Amino acid sequence: MDPRGLAVSFQDVVDAAKRIEAYVHRTPVLTCKSLDRLYGARLFFKCENFQKIGAFKIRGATNAVFSLHEEQARRGVATHSSGNHAAALAQAARWRGIPCYVVMPESAPQVxxxxxxxxxxxxxxxxPTLEARERALGEVVERTGAFFIPPYDHPLVIAGQGTAALELWEEVKELDAIVVPVGGGGLISGTAIALSSIAPGVRILGGEPERADDAIRSLKLGRIVRPENPDTIADGLRTSLGEFTFPIIQRxxxxxxxxxxxxxxxxxRDIWERMKIVVEPSAAVALAxxxxxxxxLQxxxxxxxLSxxxxxxxRLPFGIL
Amino acid sequence: MDPRGLAVSFQDVVDAAKRIEAYVHRTPVLTCKSLDRLYGARLFFKCENFQKIGAFKIRGATNAVFSLHEEQARRGVATHSSGNHAAALAQAARWRGIPCYVVMPESAPQVxxxxxxxxxxxxxxxxPTLEARERALGEVVERTGAFFIPPYDHPLVIAGQGTAALELWEEVKELDAIVVPVGGGGLISGTAIALSSIAPGVRILGGEPERADDAIRSLKLGRIVRPENPDTIADGLRTSLGEFTFPIIQRxxxxxxxxxxxxxxxxxRDIWERMKIVVEPSAAVALAxxxxxxxxLQxxxxxxxLSxxxxxxxRLPFGIL
Incomplete structure (x- = not known):
C-alpha cells in the first residue's frame, strides 16, 4: 500500500524487480539519431520488444506467479487475454512448474x-466480447481451482510492469518525460508508481489510439468508461482501465x-526502417x-x-500510409 | 600485400579498423535461444543491420574514402551499386566533405x-545491366575526375569489410565457424583475411543464393564466372566475384x-519473428x-x-512461404 493511498507503492516495484530479475531480460535502451531528428527530441527507447515472450507483460505475470504461496500456486493460474499477457502467464507458470489456463478470443493473432x-x-x-471471456474464465477457475491473474488490473501485475521504467531511469537518469502506450493502464500506472517517487520531475505521459480513447474519456468524466467497438490496429490497447489502474493514472x-x-x-514504420527493429502497433503508439x-516535447x-x-x-499495416 | 601473396593482409584490416572507428558503429553481437534451438547450433549474430546506413558496406567505403590523398579526395568519389555500397560511399564522402557520384540501376529499391x-x-x-552501369560510370568519372571506389573488388574495401569479423571475434573468441553471405565476395574475403591469421581454427563459410550461384561455380571451374540473370530475392548478392576477391576466397x-x-x-522470417530485428534477404542468406x-555445424x-x-x-517476401 502506498502512503498516498494507492494500491501499489514504489517499494512494491523494487520488490518486483528483485523477484523477477533471474527470469526476465534487462532489455537494452537504444537511441537513433535519425529518429531524434525526425521527431525533434532526444529519444531513449526501452526495448521491451526484445523481452522474453516479446513484450513487457512477462514482468507483471512473473511477479504475480512468483508471489503466490506454494499451495495456491500448485492449482495453477488462469487468465483471459488478447495475447501478450497470456503468453507471459504461460511462460511464468512454466518457469514455476505449475499449470496455466488461458481464455482467448478466437480472433487473436495466429502468432x-x-x-x-x-x-x-x-x-x-x-x-471476442468481454462478457464471453469473463464467463469462460469463470468456468475454468471453478473447474480447476486456478488463481486468476488479470492482464493488468492487479497490484502485483502493476508493480511488475513498473520495473521497465525503473530500469530505463537507472540507465538514463536525466529524463524530462516518459511516454508509454495506454490500454488497460497496467504499464502506465506501474511506470507512474516507479518514477513519481524517485524522479518527480519526469512527466508521465501516455499515448492512446483515438479509436480506443476510453482512458482519455475516463479521465475527463472522472469514472471508468469502456471503449465502444474499439477498432484500432493497436490490438493490445482495446481494453478499458481498471479499478486499480484508474486511480493511479488519475493521480x-x-x-x-x-x-x-x-x-x-x-x-x-519509422521504427522499423530507421532502428531496424520489429515492434508491434501498440508499441508504436508511444512514439506516435x-x-x-x-x-x-521538442x-x-x-x-x-517500446512495449x-x-x-x-x-498482416502488416503499412498499406494504409 | 599479404605474405601469402594475397592483395590484402591482416594488418590492412587492423589499419582499417583504426581508420574507421570514429565513424562507424561497433555493432552489437546478439544471441537468441529460440533460434539456437531451431537451427541446432550456438549462434552469435553480428548485427550490421544496426550499422550506419543499415549495412556493413559503410566499413569498406569509409576505409577507402579516408585512405585517399587530399588531392585525389578533393575531386570526389564515384561508384556503381545496387544500393548499400552507394549509400555507404555517399555517407563516407559526406563525412570527409567531398563530392560523391553514384550510378544506379533504375530498378533499385526505392528505400x-x-x-x-x-x-x-x-x-x-x-x-539494370552490368554493361550499362560501367558505361555510365566511365562517363561520370571522365567528366568529374572523381576516384572510382568499386562496391567490393578493391583491397581497401575488402580490408574495411573485414573489420566486422574482427570485432565479432574480439567479442566472442571461441568460434568454430563464421558464416557470411556471398555476392561480390567483399565481405567473405575481408572476413577470411581477418580471421585466418588470428583464429586459423575458425571455418570460413559462405552462403549464396542457388539462383545466383556464380561463386560456387567459379570455385569449381577455377575461374570467375558471371551469374546469368540472377533472379534472387537477395538483391545484394547478384554480382560476380572480382579479381581481388576470387583468389582470397579460393585460398x-x-x-x-x-x-x-x-x-x-x-x-x-525466423530472424524477424524471434529476434525482433529487421534484416534484408541478403543478410538472411547467412542463417539459411x-x-x-x-x-x-550442429x-x-x-x-x-547479418549484413x-x-x-x-x-515489398516483403513472406508470401512465398
Whole structure:
C-alpha cells in the first residue's frame, strides 16, 4: 500500500524487480539519431520488444506467479487475454512448474495463439466480447481451482510492469518525460508508481489510439468508461482501465495523447526502417504520442517504452500510409 | 600485400579498423535461444543491420574514402551499386566533405535510392545491366575526375569489410565457424583475411543464393564466372566475384553453401519473428546457409554476420512461404 493511498507503492516495484530479475531480460535502451531528428527530441527507447515472450507483460505475470504461496500456486493460474499477457502467464507458470489456463478470443493473432500453446498453457477459445471471456474464465477457475491473474488490473501485475521504467531511469537518469502506450493502464500506472517517487520531475505521459480513447474519456468524466467497438490496429490497447489502474493514472499521469491510426502506422514504420527493429502497433503508439504532444516535447529528453514486438508478419499495416 | 601473396593482409584490416572507428558503429553481437534451438547450433549474430546506413558496406567505403590523398579526395568519389555500397560511399564522402557520384540501376529499391539522395550524392540512373552501369560510370568519372571506389573488388574495401569479423571475434573468441553471405565476395574475403591469421581454427563459410550461384561455380571451374540473370530475392548478392576477391576466397574459404529462395525467406522470417530485428534477404542468406550445412555445424559455436537491414517494407517476401 502506498502512503498516498494507492494500491501499489514504489517499494512494491523494487520488490518486483528483485523477484523477477533471474527470469526476465534487462532489455537494452537504444537511441537513433535519425529518429531524434525526425521527431525533434532526444529519444531513449526501452526495448521491451526484445523481452522474453516479446513484450513487457512477462514482468507483471512473473511477479504475480512468483508471489503466490506454494499451495495456491500448485492449482495453477488462469487468465483471459488478447495475447501478450497470456503468453507471459504461460511462460511464468512454466518457469514455476505449475499449470496455466488461458481464455482467448478466437480472433487473436495466429502468432500469439501459437506462442501460448508453445509455452504449454491450456487454451479455451471464446467469442471476442468481454462478457464471453469473463464467463469462460469463470468456468475454468471453478473447474480447476486456478488463481486468476488479470492482464493488468492487479497490484502485483502493476508493480511488475513498473520495473521497465525503473530500469530505463537507472540507465538514463536525466529524463524530462516518459511516454508509454495506454490500454488497460497496467504499464502506465506501474511506470507512474516507479518514477513519481524517485524522479518527480519526469512527466508521465501516455499515448492512446483515438479509436480506443476510453482512458482519455475516463479521465475527463472522472469514472471508468469502456471503449465502444474499439477498432484500432493497436490490438493490445482495446481494453478499458481498471479499478486499480484508474486511480493511479488519475493521480500521477500528466497527460494522455490520442493518436490516429495513420500516426501509429507511421511511427511503426519509422521504427522499423530507421532502428531496424520489429515492434508491434501498440508499441508504436508511444512514439506516435511524441508527435501528437507537439511543441511540449521538442528538444526534450524522452524515455519511450517500446512495449512489444509480437506482430503478424502476414498482416502488416503499412498499406494504409 | 599479404605474405601469402594475397592483395590484402591482416594488418590492412587492423589499419582499417583504426581508420574507421570514429565513424562507424561497433555493432552489437546478439544471441537468441529460440533460434539456437531451431537451427541446432550456438549462434552469435553480428548485427550490421544496426550499422550506419543499415549495412556493413559503410566499413569498406569509409576505409577507402579516408585512405585517399587530399588531392585525389578533393575531386570526389564515384561508384556503381545496387544500393548499400552507394549509400555507404555517399555517407563516407559526406563525412570527409567531398563530392560523391553514384550510378544506379533504375530498378533499385526505392528505400535505397532515397537513402543515397539523402546523403547528398549525385545519382545517374542507368539500365539494370552490368554493361550499362560501367558505361555510365566511365562517363561520370571522365567528366568529374572523381576516384572510382568499386562496391567490393578493391583491397581497401575488402580490408574495411573485414573489420566486422574482427570485432565479432574480439567479442566472442571461441568460434568454430563464421558464416557470411556471398555476392561480390567483399565481405567473405575481408572476413577470411581477418580471421585466418588470428583464429586459423575458425571455418570460413559462405552462403549464396542457388539462383545466383556464380561463386560456387567459379570455385569449381577455377575461374570467375558471371551469374546469368540472377533472379534472387537477395538483391545484394547478384554480382560476380572480382579479381581481388576470387583468389582470397579460393585460398581461404572452406565452403560456400547454395540456399534456396524459400530457405532465405524462412531464415529472414525466423530472424524477424524471434529476434525482433529487421534484416534484408541478403543478410538472411547467412542463417539459411547454417541449415544447408546440416550436420557439420550442429552443436557448434557459429558467428553469423547479418549484413544489412535495408528492406522495402512495401515489398516483403513472406508470401512465398
Amino acid at each position: 500469439k495463439k501459437r506462442a501460448v500453446e508453445g509455452y504449454g498453457a491450456t487454451i479455451t477459445y471464446c467469442h 500521477l499521469v500528466h497527460a494522455i495523447y490520442p493518436v490516429s491510426e495513420k500516426s501509429i502506422v507511421r511511427a511503426m 504520442a511524441v508527435s501528437e504532444a507537439g511543441g511540449e 528538444g526534450k529528453r524522452i524515455g519511450v517504452i 512489444g514486438g509480437n506482430v503478424d508478419l502476414d | 535505397k535510392k532515397r537513402a543515397v539522395e539523402g546523403y547528398g550524392a549525385t545519382i545517374t540512373y542507368c539500365h 581461404l574459404v572452406h565452403a560456400i553453401y547454395p540456399v534456396s529462395e524459400k530457405s532465405i525467406v524462412r531464415a529472414m 546457409a547454417v541449415s544447408e550445412a546440416g550436420g557439420e 552443436g557448434k559455436r557459429i558467428g553469423v554476420i 544489412g537491414g535495408n528492406v522495402d517494407l512495401d
